Amino acid sequence: MKVLIINGPNLNLLGKREESIYGSMGFDAYLETLKNLYAEDEIIYYQSNHEGDIIDELHKVGFGGVDAIVLNAGAYTHTSIAISDAIRAIKTPVIEVHISNVMARESYRHTSYISASCVGTIAGFGLDSYRLAIEAVKNMIK
Ligand code: DQA
Numbered sequence: 001m002k003v004l005i006i007n008g009p010n011l012n013l014l015g016k017r018e019e020s021i022y023g024s025m026g027f028d029a030y031l032e033t034l035k036n037l038y039a040e041d042e043i044i045y046y047q048s049n050h051e052g053d054i055i056d057e058l059h060k061v062g063f064g065g066v067d068a069i070v071l072n073a074g075a076y077t078h079t080s081i082a083i084s085d086a087i088r089a090i091k092t093p094v095i096e097v098h099i100s101n102v103m104a105r106e107s108y109r110h111t112s113y114i115s116a117s118c119v120g121t122i123a124g125f126g127l128d129s130y131r132l133a134i135e136a137v138k139n140m141i142k
Helices: 027-037 051-061 074-078 081-089 128-141
Strands: 002-007 042-047 068-072 094-098 120-123
Touching (some): 002 051, 002 128, 027 042, 027 128, 051 068, 051 081, 068 128, 120 128
Parallel strands (some): 002 042, 002 068
């Protein structure tokens, strides 16, 4: 199984950014943990702070490049019709992920423009949300 994790804006600062919400582990270190856990699978990673670049990446892998995409669109979750449209446009299933429980935070985080375009959403389990999403992918494609 091949899975692409896409992280959106400010998620390159995990480990340094609002640690009380997002934790103290950087994503590179967490990715190593995930890769060790799923050594038989291929987990690839892309991060961008730019909406159009995220859309380009979705287009690039969205027609057969990977089995599934795990997407944390960061704040674009709450603003981006363009990313939502891109998810609808591609063939590869996308799982929405959030580290924090967005529904327990500010009201502007309660709206997701991308949820309805995704297979499902996992939120609120810290970095473990990504592992749970990969478990969901495994169950989905077997
Ligand atoms: C986030 C939640 C978003 O509201 C926020 O803008 C992020 C991170 C999360 O993983 O909890 O950047 O997607």
